[in-house]
């Protein structure tokens with residue numbers, strides 16, 4: 042195990058480590074905001090009782106026009122994440138041990154394992170978002186251009202689009218809850234780009250040691 046300072050992981054000092062660059066945060070928030078717009082307009086399009094949400098987008102016609110374009114920006118962000126983060130998100134033996142220890146993690150927020158920059162849950166959410174983000178694109182294109190496929194296949198595309206939509210919303214709720222309420226100190230990673238030493242040592246001890254060595258090497 043690490044020499045980690047054991048705390049509850051809350052943000053402490055102004056010092057700490059950079060976790061995300063400006064570009065990484067910009068792309069993440071573009072994905073997050075377009076996802077929220079897609080979710081709200083998707084509800085209005087898919088559920089007559091929620092049609093009132095179209096008011097947020099200037100009415101039904103404008104919303105119908107905007108929804109696929111939000112999807113285009115969302116997909117560009119997802120593809121950027123795929124190209125830029127895939128290497129760090131590869132699963133390894135440590136991740137398999139984390140999955141076996143998931144009960145402990147769910148109970149205490151700590152798996153007791155020497156986790157690197159991402160734990161297996163985060164890596165899982167990443168691959169989940171990439172796969173279902175691409176399913177949304179592939180199934181959304183024939184809904185945008187209905188002449189692309191026959192009406193039978195269009196029905197299948199509609200079903201796939203809706204299933205991916207609901208699954209992504211479930212994942213999104215868990216992701217937002219975990220990165221804000223469940224683990225205080227995490228949100229700053231995506232706002233200021235930095236996390237405290239205590240947060241890093243508690244949640245990602247192996248990553249903490251690398252950052253700490255790098256920092257003390259630089260200050261020597």
Ligand code: HEM
Nearest residue numbers: 060072073076163164166167170213217220227228230231
């Ligand atoms: C308001 C909405 C959102 C909030 C508050 C939020 C917050 C965060 C935070 C704080 C992190 C850093 C976690 C860390 O480094 O330990 C993060 C990472 C990440 N976010 Fe989000 N996020 C949101 C929406 C989304 C959406 C819609 C997606 C994709 C569809 C997404 C995908 C990711 C991925 C792949 C990571 C890196 C791996 C991970 O931590 O799971 N986020 N997010």
